[in-house]
Amino acid sequence: MKAIAALTESFESTLEIEKDGIKDLRVKAFEEFNKTGIPTRKQEYWKFSDPSVILNIELNHNDSIIDIDENYDLILCNGKIVKNQIKSKTGTVSEGILNGLVEKDIFESKNNPFLDLNNAFAINGCYIDLEKNSESTIRILNLVNNEGGEQAVYPKIIINAGKNSNTKIFEEFRVSGKGTNFINSVMNVSMDRGANLEHVILDDYADDTYHIANIYAKQKKDSNFISHNFSIGKKFARRDYNIELKETGANCDLNGLYFAANREHIDHHTTIEHIKNNCTSNEHYKGILGGKAIAVFNGRIHVHPDAQKTDAIQNNQNLLLTDDATIHTKPELEIYADDVKCTHGATIGQLDDKAMFYLRARGLDIDSARRLLMRAYVGEIIEKISDNEIRNQMMDIMIDKLPKGDE
Numbered sequence: 256m257k258a259i260a261a262l263t264e265s266f267e268s269t270l271e272i273e274k275d276g277i278k279d280l281r282v283k284a285f286e287e288f289n290k291t292g293i294p295t296r297k298q299e300y301w302k303f304s305d306p307s308v309i310l311n312i313e314l315n316h317n318d319s320i321i322d323i324d325e326n327y328d329l330i331l332c333n334g335k336i337v338k339n340q341i342k343s344k345t346g347t348v349s350e351g352i353l354n355g356l357v358e359k360d361i362f363e364s365k366n367n368p369f370l371d372l373n374n375a376f377a378i379n380g381c382y383i384d385l386e387k388n389s390e391s392t393i394r395i396l397n398l399v400n401n402e403g404g405e406q407a408v409y410p411k412i413i414i415n416a417g418k419n420s421n422t423k424i425f426e427e428f429r430v431s432g433k434g435t436n437f438i439n440s441v442m443n444v445s446m447d448r449g450a451n452l453e454h455v456i457l458d459d460y461a462d463d464t465y466h467i468a469n470i471y472a473k474q475k476k477d478s479n480f481i482s483h484n485f486s487i488g489k490k491f492a493r494r495d496y497n498i499e500l501k502e503t504g505a506n507c508d509l510n511g512l513y514f515a516a517n518r519e520h521i522d523h524h525t526t527i528e529h530i531k532n533n534c535t536s537n538e539h540y541k542g543i544l545g546g547k548a549i550a551v552f553n554g555r556i557h558v559h560p561d562a563q564k565t566d567a568i569q570n571n572q573n574l575l576l577t578d579d580a581t582i583h584t585k586p587e588l589e590i591y592a593d594d595v596k597c598t599h600g601a602t603i604g605q606l607d608d609k610a611m612f613y614l615r616a617r618g619l620d621i622d623s624a625r626r627l628l629m630r631a632y633v634g635e636i637i638e639k640i641s642d643n644e645i646r647n648q649m650m651d652i653m654i655d656k657l658p659k660g661d662e
Contacts, residue, residue, distance in 0.1 A: 257310070257311060257314075258293065258311065258313065258314045261313045262314050262316075262372070264315075265407070266316070266375055268316070269281070269378055270282070275378065276353045277353075277377065280359065280374070280377075281374065281375050281377060281378070282375075283362070284362055284364070284371045284372075284377075285371070285375035287364045287368075287371040288371035288372045288375060291368045292368065293307055294307070300524070303522065304491070304522040304551055306465075306467065308465070308491055309491075312405050312435060312465075314406070314407035314437050315405065315406055315407065316376060316406070316407050316408075316409070317333055317401070317406040318333045318378070319332075319333060319400075320332040320333065320335050320337050320400075321337075321398075321400050323396075323398065324338060326394070327394045327395060327396040327427075328340050328341050328393050328394050328395065329341055329345075329383075329393065329394075330396045330398060331379075331395070331396070331397050331412075333400060333406075333410075334376075334379045334380060334408050334410040334411065336379065336381050343383055343389070343391065344356060344383075344384040345382060345383050346382060347378075347379055347380060347381065348377045348379070348381070348411055348413060349377070350382070351382035351384070356415065357413055357415070361374070361413060361443050362374045365471075365497075367469065370441060372439055373411055373439050373440070373441040373469070376407075376439075377409070379409075379411070380409075380411030380412065380413070381412050382413040382414075382415070383413070383414050384417070385415060385416050385420045385422055385450075386417050386420065387417035387419055387420060388417070388420065389417065389420045389421070389422075390421050390422075391420070392423045392424075392425075393425070394424075394425050395424065395426040396426075396427050396429060397410050397426060397427065397429070397440070398429050399428070399429070399431070399438055399461075399464075400430075400431050401431070401432035401435070402432050403433060404434045405434060405435045406434060406435070406436055407436075407438075408436065408437070408438055408439070409440070411440070411441050411442075412442045413442075413443045414443070414444045414452070416444065416445065416478070417447050417450065418447040418448050418449055419448070419449040419450065420447070420452075422450075422451065422453070423452075423453045423455075423642055423645075424452070424453070424454045425455045425645050426454065426455065426457070427456075427457045428440075428456070428457065428459060428466075430461035430464055433462075434463070435463040435464070436461070436463065436466075437465045437466075438464065438465070438466040438468075440467075440468045440469070441470075442468075442470045442471070443471050443472075444470070444472040444473070444480065446472065446473065446475060446478040446505075447475050447478070448476045448478065448502075449476070449477045449478060450475075450479070451478070451481075452478075452480050452481070453481040453483075453640075453641060453642075455485070455640060455642075456483070456484055456485065457649070458484075458485065458486045458487060458492070458494070459487050460488060460489060460519075461489055464489045464490060465489065465490055465491040465492075466491070466492045467492075467494075468493070468495070469494075469495045469497070470482070470494070470495065470496045471497045472496075472497070472498045472499065472507070473501055474499065474500050474501060474505040474507065475502045476502035476503055477502075477504040477505065478502075478505050478506075479505075479506045479507075480498065481507070481508045481510075481639075482496065482507070482509050482510065482511075483637075483640055483649075484510065484511040484523070485511075485513075485653060486512070486513040486523070487513075487656055488513070488514060488515030488520065488521045488548055488550075489519060489520070489521070491520050492520065493524070494522070494524075495523075495526075496523075496524070496525040496527075498526065498527045498528065498536070499528045500527070500528060500530055500536065502531050503531050503532055503533050503534065504533055504534065506534065506535045506536065507527060507535075507536050507537075508536070508538070508639075509527070509536070509537075509538040509539075509540070510540070510636050510639050511523060511539070511540035511636070512542075512633055512636045512637070513540070513541075513542045513543075513550060514543050514544075514653075514656055515542070515544050515545070515546075515548035515550055516544070517545075517546045517548065518547050518548065518549075519549075520548070520549045521542075521549075521550050522552075522553075523540060523551065523552050523553070523554075524554075525538060525553070526555045526557065527555070527556050528557050528559070529557065529558045529559060529565045529567060530562060531561055531562055532561060532562055532563045532564050532565070533563075533564045534562065534565060534566075535565075535566040535567065536556065536566075536568070537567075538556075538568065538569040538570065539568075539569075539571075539635075539636065540552055540554070540572075541572045541573070541574075541632065541633065542571075542582065543574045543576065543629060543657065543658050544575050544580035544581070544582060544658065545576040545577055545658035545659060546577060546579065546580065547580065548580050548581070548658075549580075549581045549583075550573065550580075550581070550582045550583070551582075551583045551584075552571045552573075552582070552583070552584045552585070552586075552601070553585045553587070554569050554571060554585075554586050556569055556587065556589070556590075556599065558588075558595055558597065559591055559592070561592070562591075563594045565592060565596070566595075566596045566597075567588075567596070568598050569586050569588075569598070569599040570586075570599070570600050571584050571586060571601040572601070572602045573602065573603045574604060574629070574632060575603065576605070576625075576658055582603055584603065586599035587599070606625060606628050607628070611624050611625070611628070622659075626657060630654055630657075633653055633657070634650070637649050637650050
């Protein structure tokens with residue numbers, strides 16, 4: 256298994272870094288990763304997505320940078336900060352921990368080997384500490400650059416949203432170069448009382464790229480986390496959201512839109528933990544699949560015994576443009592409280608023949624009619640973005656990326 260040997264060699268080389276104040280935490284994280292290694296399809300959580308496909312890749316750690324200065328407040332290149340104009344307290348992950356602005360519990364295992372692996376390589380990354388009552392709009396570019404060969408990168412962003420802070424974040428993942436990439440990214444979000452955070456993430460298509468992403472959010476009383484997740488298929492793509500509504504009155508909205516065509520594979524797993532009473536969640540994911548693409552959606556809502564008066568909605572809709580496209584969708588409710596309002600549902604279908612006939616009868620060709628119907632389909636998700644500029648930008652990008660059907 257080339258990947259494990261290369262990972263071990265790469266990790267051991269990072270232990271030679273001088274002034275590494277979190278070496279002990281990283282060593283423990285790598286030990287946790289070694290206990291399980293890369294999962295396989297035999298494990299229920301990975302039943303429809305087999306990450307063991309990366310075992311034959313020589314995953315050499317790369318945190319080299321290139322000279323880039325675009326209109327973003329924060330730019331990470333291969334997980335390392337190359338531009339940081341954020342006005343809040345910020346720096347590398349290790350600096351955040353040593354300064355007491357990042358809690359060490361972000362290095363907890365959580366029985367997730369990819370989280371452990373990301374923690375083990377947390378020699379760079381970035382933390383952002385948003386002050387209480389602050390107002391912020393932050394644009395982030397997560398750039399993965401590979402001039403050739405096989406590489407592993409570990410982008411990591413930690414966000415602490417202070418009490419009553421109000422923040423909008425636009426984050427773009429972009430891959431440049433012609434090499435093979437394994438991207439193992441993690442975002443940790445901690446929200447204090449009354450904090451509001453709206454996160455828009457765009458993950459673009461890239462050849463020969465395997466991307467596994469984990470987003471963790473912990474919410475206190477009356478906080479509000481809104482996520483807009485826009486994903487384009489890759490050779491292998493998996494994004495997990497893990498939300499903990501830890502105190503009364505917390506709310507989260509998870510909105511998602513994913514495209515895949517050709518033989519691409521894309522997977523979304525979401526888990527929302529309703530831990531305390533009077534919390535709400537609203538989840539709406541839509542997919543469009545063409546060619547022989549495979550998509551997975553697994554959404555789990557877990558209502559704990561103390562979470563009375565929970566109000567939770569989950570919905571997954573999928574549009575298949577070809578007979579060879581496949582979707583595995585599994586909405587889940589696990590409820591241990593008796594005074595709740597919880598609903599979930601999933602739909603799979605094709606473009607409406609009557610709507611197509613109506614548009615064709617009014618002079619549109621087949622491709623134009625299909626794209627018009629798909630525009631209306633995706634618009635329901637994109638319109639939920641509150642910022643006008645970002646909403647219009649995302650509409651243009653996603654319309655341009657619409658699958659064309661047979662490809």
